Amino acid sequence: MSVETTPAERLAAFLARTPYIAFLGMRAELAGDEMTAILPYSPHLIGNTLLPALHGGVLGAFMEMTALAQLAVITGGPRPAKTIDVTIDYLRPGRAMDTYARAEIKKAGRRISSVHVEAWQEARAKPVAAIRGHFQMPVES
Amino acid sequence: MVKPPNFIAAMTGPLNEEAARHMVTRTPQTEALGFQFVSISEARGAIRVPWRADLVGDPETGVIASGVVTTLLDHVCGLSIRAADAVPQGTLDLRIDYMRPAKPQADLIADGHCYKLTRTIAFVRALAHDGDPDDPVATAQAAFALIGGGA
Numbered sequence: 001m002s003v004e005t006t007p008a009e010r011l012a013a014f015l016a017r018t019p020y021i022a023f024l025g026m027r028a029e030l031a032g033d034e035m036t037a038i039l040p041y042s043p044h045l046i047g048n049t050l051l052p053a054l055h056g057g058v059l060g061a062f063m064e065m066t067a068l069a070q071l072a073v074i075t076g077g078p079r080p081a082k083t084i085d086v087t088i089d090y091l092r093p094g095r096a097m098d099t100y101a102r103a104e105i106k107k108a109g110r111r112i113s114s115v116h117v118e119a120w121q122e123a124r125a126k127p128v129a130a131i132r133g134h135f136q137m138p139v140e141s
Numbered sequence: 142m143v144k145p146p147n148f149i150a151a152m153t154g155p156l157n158e159e160a161a162r163h164m165v166t167r168t169p170q171t172e173a174l175g176f177q178f179v180s181i182s183e184a185r186g187a188i189r190v191p192w193r194a195d196l197v198g199d200p201e202t203g204v205i206a207s208g209v210v211t212t213l214l215d216h217v218c219g220l221s222i223r224a225a226d227a228v229p230q231g232t233l234d235l236r237i238d239y240m241r242p243a244k245p246q247a248d249l250i251a252d253g254h255c256y257k258l259t260r261t262i263a264f265v266r267a268l269a270h271d272g273d274p275d276d277p278v279a280t281a282q283a284a285f286a287l288i289g290g291g292a
Contacts, residue, residue, distance in 0.1 A: 064208055
């Protein structure tokens with residue numbers, strides 16, 4: 001990397017460069033080195049209109065994007081990490097309301113990183129879903 | 142007898158092609174993603190998602206975001222369970238392996254198979270490909286809770 005960037009700049013660059021993040025309507029805030037991702041409720045995220053509930057795929061995708069955003073915060077390069085695998089646990093129905101997520105990087109490897117993410121709505125202690133994932137780190141240019 | 146709304150029929154009634162098409166194309170999220178119904182057969186289903194610029198993960202490659210693949214695989218698992226005459230209540234867990242990036246600007250097709258039903262749980266495998274099912278982009282393994290199973 002030739003130019004030093006701040007974590008906030010790297011996060012903003014990651015969010016801005018990814019069209020699918022705009023499709024979801026996802027945002028993220030940084031407090032020091034702690035990032036909170038926010039998925040504001042929007043009708044197009046609904047998968048079950050009877051309950052109503054967010055689409056399970058949306059929750060999984062939101063948490064995966066949270067992991068990629070957290071990795072973008074700690075790495076300097078312009079390219080995002082790539083998902084190798086994710087295991088999604090669905091704990092409670094995702095209701096028609098805002099969703100939040102935080103990622104914990106369990107291992108930041110040079111080639112592969114392991115990240116856990118939890119998503120919640122009304123209470124942090126009552127997560128709606130969680131993922132564990134492995135990510136291929138971008139090659140530093 | 143009052144005919145139930147299409148959505149309820151799609152979610153709980155016998156799965157004919159019309160109900161399956163409704164389930165694939167008419168939920169708000171799948172409609173927003175542009176999902177298209179491909180086929181159903183015994184305990185199997187298939188869905189296509191046409192490539193679109195706003196669904197891309199990395200604009201340098203033009204490949205559909207892995208998050209779209211997640212929703213596609215989750216939905217085709219649900220469709221396969223309905224094609225096995227069971228009614229999914231929700232996903233318990235979903236494991237996805239991304240084998241390779243999809244081709245730039247390629248549509249994706251997902252095939253699902255509900256290979257085991259118990260009274261309470263459905264076990265499903267699915268894969269996503271961009272033309273050749275023998276060279277998948279991603280594979281999935283999932284367990285779903287069933288409605289009416291006392292779970």
